[in-house]
Amino acid sequence: MTMRLFVPRDAAARAVGADRVAAALAAEGERTGQVLEIVRTGSRGLFWLEPMVEIETPSGRIGFGPVTPADVPSLFAAGFGASHPLHLGRPEELPFLKRQTRITFARCGIVDPLSLADYCAHGGGRGLERAWSLGPAKIIDEVTKSGLRGRGGAGFPTGIKWKTVADAAADRKYIVCNTDEGDSGTYADRMILEGDPFLLIEGMAIAGLAVGATKGYVYIRSEYPDAVRVMEQAVALARGDGMIGGELRFDIEVRVGAGAYVCGEETSLLESLEGKRGQVRAKPPLPAHKGLFGRPTVINNLISLATVPAILADGAEHYATLGMGRSRGTMPIQLAGNVKYAGLFEAAFGLSLGEIVEDIGGGTRTGRPIRAVQVGGPLGAYFPRALFNTPFDYEAFAARDGLIGHGGVVVFDDTVDMARQARFAFEFCAIESCGKCTPCRLGSRRGVETMDKVIRGERVEANLALIEDLCQTLKFGSLCALGGFTPYPVASAIKHFPEDFNRPRLAAAAD
Amino acid sequence: MSLISETDYGTPLSRAEEQVTLTIDGQTVTVPAGTSIMRAAVDAGISVPKLCATDSLEAFGSCRLCLVEIAGRSGTPASCTTPVAPGLVVSTQTERLKQIRRGVMELYISDHPLDCLTCAANGDCELQDMAGAVGLREVRYGYDGANHLGQEKDESNPYFTFDPSKCIVCSRCVRACEEVQGTFALTIQGRGFGSKVSAGALADNFLSSECVSCGACVQACPTATLSEKSVIEIGTPEHSVVTTCAYCGVGCSFKAEMRGEEVVRMVPYKEGKANRGHSCVKGRFAWGYANHRERILKPMMRESIDQPWREVSWEVAIDRVASEFKRLQEKYGRLSIGGITSSRCTNEETYLVQKLVRGGFGNNNVDTCARVCHSPTGYGLSQTYGTSAGTQDFDSIEHTDVVLVIGANPTDAHPVFGSRLKKRLRQGAHLIVVDPRRTDLVRSPHIEADYHLALRPGTNAAILNALAHVIVTEGLINEAFVRDFCDRDAFEYWMQFVADPKNSPEAVSLVSGVPAEAIRGAARLYATGGNAAIYYGLGVTEHSQGTTSVMAIANLAMVTGNIGRPGVGVNPLRGQNNVQGSCDMGSFPHELTGYRHISDDATRHAFEALWNRPLDREPGLRIPNMFDAAIEGSFKGLYVQGEDILQSDPNTKHVVAALSAMECVVVQDLFLNETANYAHVFLPGSSFLEKDGTFTNAERRINRVRKVMTPRNGMADWEITLAIAKAMGFEMHYDHPAEIMDEIARLTPSFAGVSYDLLDRLGSVQWPCNGAAPEGTPVMHIGGFVRGKGNFMITEYVPTDERTGPRFPLLLTTGRILSQYNVGAQTRRTDNVIWHEEDVLEIHPHDAEQRGVRDGDWIRLDSRAGSTTLKACITERVAPGVVYTTFHHPQTQANVVTTDYSDWATNCPEYKVTAVQVSPSNGPSEWQREYERQADHSRRIAKAAAE
């Protein structure tokens, strides 16, 4: 009898040896004469267990992990049974997965990402089907009613954005998927690209139908070569299948970025797509009015688009019942940094930050106490333990001078030097600034220099005052969120960890 | 006198009709929808600090100084990028805004040299102004951080420097290069703190880059980063005078910025309606010839052309001219002398020269250089429409959907219009190019022609007929327009003619070499693509069928109804600054001012009455006829004002023979030009900077020329003509050119309303300007043609007699290049030579290979008229079988090769088609060497001892 095994092809799993494990499994199968079918799936998102191998059994899939090639003979010897020390049982029963509400990531890690049959067998395609029966206006109604907001970080209601584009008169309109996922500690987009790419295609096709666009672009950062490959294959398969292209009059093209963080900012992304330097555009005009090639354009984060099929398939109400306040539905929280259980955790909005990092994340990997958590990428605020009661919600985080951004959560233990982290925020901005607006172009550099003076203990009070003024200039004067949000990590570090900014140090420490 | 300062509104004018009312700093202001808050504030008299915004460029939003607060909206939006909305309540000055602005300025100055006192832009620097405006008092970052100081200057461009240490990376230069000029030579390289302005690729400097030195970047720069070298050398100007460029027919308005009588720089004038604040390398920078050491400032004469020149007083020179001309007329008859008016001089001056000829010489032997360029336009358009001029203003291009450019290369020859055209194309207008060469318009950054009909030289009329054939046979006629505005019979005859299969694209493709499908596609696009406008140049007129082709163009516009509103029309791109004006002023031998035939008794009598002289009712000699008559012996004396007929007219050997046969050739010019080598009297002329007057550009716009310095030669050109007239016994009295214009207005119905007062008030005016159109006529033939009904003419294609054959298998065509101007008399005496130091022959690789010619080789160019040598430039811009050269350098002698074939109606020479052969050569030909020897000999000036 053929033994059916599942090994992730996700880049994170491959990074820790999934390919070698798959090869070892195949070799062992050959050696033992066991006929194998090895399905390469996406990742379930439990990275401390990768490479996680699953076997199909009559009572469902059973997981083993983390597996090394050396473990493979013993797995065979144990008949992939519960006796093996790496036996995890049914993955769905693992607390980390069991506590999740998987809507967007329902299929990720389960299906073969390049099998349309698999996709449909696991509920894929129902959203688009229903969209066809609803027609543009009702699709937009559904999306609006679901309460879905932009998962790139800005949290703008997706339905309203779509309606603006739908209402704009133009000879051509575009759907652009922003997959320039550059925030530190984030990987949700990549997991979908590598683990369930048809989901994105379906979401974009629904968006195209809703607003009357005939062309979509998926802009993927160059640092995701695997994702680019999978997505390109998926687009070709979808086109061959008639899911896109042909008579449906909506087609998709995959474009690869060139390594600039700022191209995750929607207007620079559009410039980059047009073949220009990735430089931020002033708004207005909004991309919804004048976007790609001057035409009305829906530009959404991947997660937003990938959540739409489920909303259409199961109805807006189902999605909207989840969450808290104005943050409806679920958010894929990405745990990273110094955390014991690093991985993707999709849950309804409303968990407290403390629950997320302590209960779900299991505290630090080093075992030391958590000192700070940066939420929302490199431009997000640092939260001290005192604010661990903050619920994961757009408004609640904003009220505490923070942001949830794209859902990245990076954990630091008590060895972190927050002055260095503040300096890093400026440095990051200086390296990634497009150079268009003055506050970001010059201010980020001056921020690094001034922070160095603080670290060296030079006129600390005056220089911190200057930093404060600079933060004001950046926050209110910058053209886009890169310069505008750089003050968040800086100011939060100074505010919550003042003791790190007023220590006498050796000058050398600044370097 | 003071420096004219023009208000910078920060962002461009909105054309929306809807008006929006809002409140800014407590003031209510109403502006067109789409206006930026910044511009609305300026309208209300409030200036919001800004650095990256300027009203010639779209808002960019990078400097972050212009932030404002809007009641009910969060944040601090930039006023340049935020449009007005009804009822907005805007504050431009709050504590928060003050703090942000000061914070931004503090950052700027932390990366800027502190050398204001020794900086060329001191007092003319927006960064300096803004530091003051926002109240920056200290830079707390200090000056020891990372910075851009000490970077190397780029001084490669002859006219301006680029000093990156002073750059604030506002991108105004980059945007000007893109949005205004359309060249895309500049970019921002790197990112973040490392962002810097870069010309071309990494290893390039400004000179080696694609930069065309139009000056738009220098104009846009708010600091001293891009500075005119003249400002660095001289200092900032103290007063300015608005005047008109003396190069091409675009007629750009400039502010001559002066220090005393020294020109510091020429700055394009935003209010100038032809150029709207833009310029090209010639008008902006190439004015230094006025002070060139070769300029002649004293009158000179000699008995014969093998003698050296002797400097003489004005009195002696003028007496000599008058006595010689009188002697010739006594000996050879009244018709034995004539004059040539200058298209480089003012309307008033050309008017006086023709007045001198008609009234003083008593004949009509007067002509002008339009003879050799646009005379077919005058005749062709007057026969079809009733007016000898283009139908539109330049602003019209902004409403055009389909542009048909035929026989014109505006990006080189009419650069400022070329930029306006390219801007429209970038906005989405369609383009058809009809030209044997692949000009820049065919494909350049962000521009691509929908159709390039690369026809064989000499087949314009055939192609135009084929375009009409498609329109007629495919039912693309604008029936209503034809019915309402055109002569029915003429239309029916014409329709039968063009519908004939001999005019079909399939038939015409055989003679023109253009695929039939391309002709069909172009015709459909022209007829159905919306507002369609035709722009044409000397590639249409300088043919034996020049006039026929102009008529065919007129037919095309009529049959599709593309006449009589903005965005359409028939637009001749005039070559010289005042070629339109010199024609308007009665420079043609058969016409008085306003294109009225000399035989028309009423018109002639009006002139006779005012001038108190009898006038000859017979047409006089045209320039080529003068040459023929000279060789035949009946034409003996010529007064040439400001035209180098020897270099510019075709068949140089024939011109040499004609000039040599004359007994008195009087040349009035800035320099000892080629014609002067055969002259007996030389009268030093004055430049456009040294006199008052008017030029009329290609859009019929009468622009003022204003004197900014005393004539270096002692007299303005009009005063010299007056002196000759007086010595001839034909006294005229004018104290100022304004009085000459008053006389023109009195005698010319289409100029009846023109006066210097009106010009001062309106800035400029387009004729007709009279009781019916007191403020002029931007677009002609609205609601009907000037001649009544539009007249379709039958335009049978007649191949030129100039044919290729075994001896001369290639076709030579000629043209102009951006940095040089016509015979080069001015531009060769400026640093523009850095871009084009010699004329070269463009030849297709296939033709070059067949002849064993490599790039840069000396080659010999032979035609049945003559031979010359020049260097080869191998390029695919020309098709196989076609070669191309320019005629800017006298050493090249391109016109030794051109023939004396000419247009059937006007004798406009057929410069654009010469059958030639190309062969390898070792260097200059015998003729060139002999010519140079003669020129050197003839240019000798005897030491002042003679006086």
Added chain:
Amino acid sequence: MSGDKLVMMANQIGKFFVPQRGIDPVAAIADHLRKFWDPRMRAAIVAHLEQGGADLDDPVRQAVRRLKEAEARS
């Protein structure tokens, strides 16, 4: 003036006017010569006609004849 060149120029004019419809091409050619040619050129082409008018195309020949008659009258 050179007869050959004037003949060529006159024939060129003829080639334009002959195909025109609704007008008398001979009159139009004569009118063009009258309006644009200086008297010595007209005299020369008339003289050429009187010497047999070699190479003049037929309608042009008629036009020059008509020109000659008109000049004689005025």
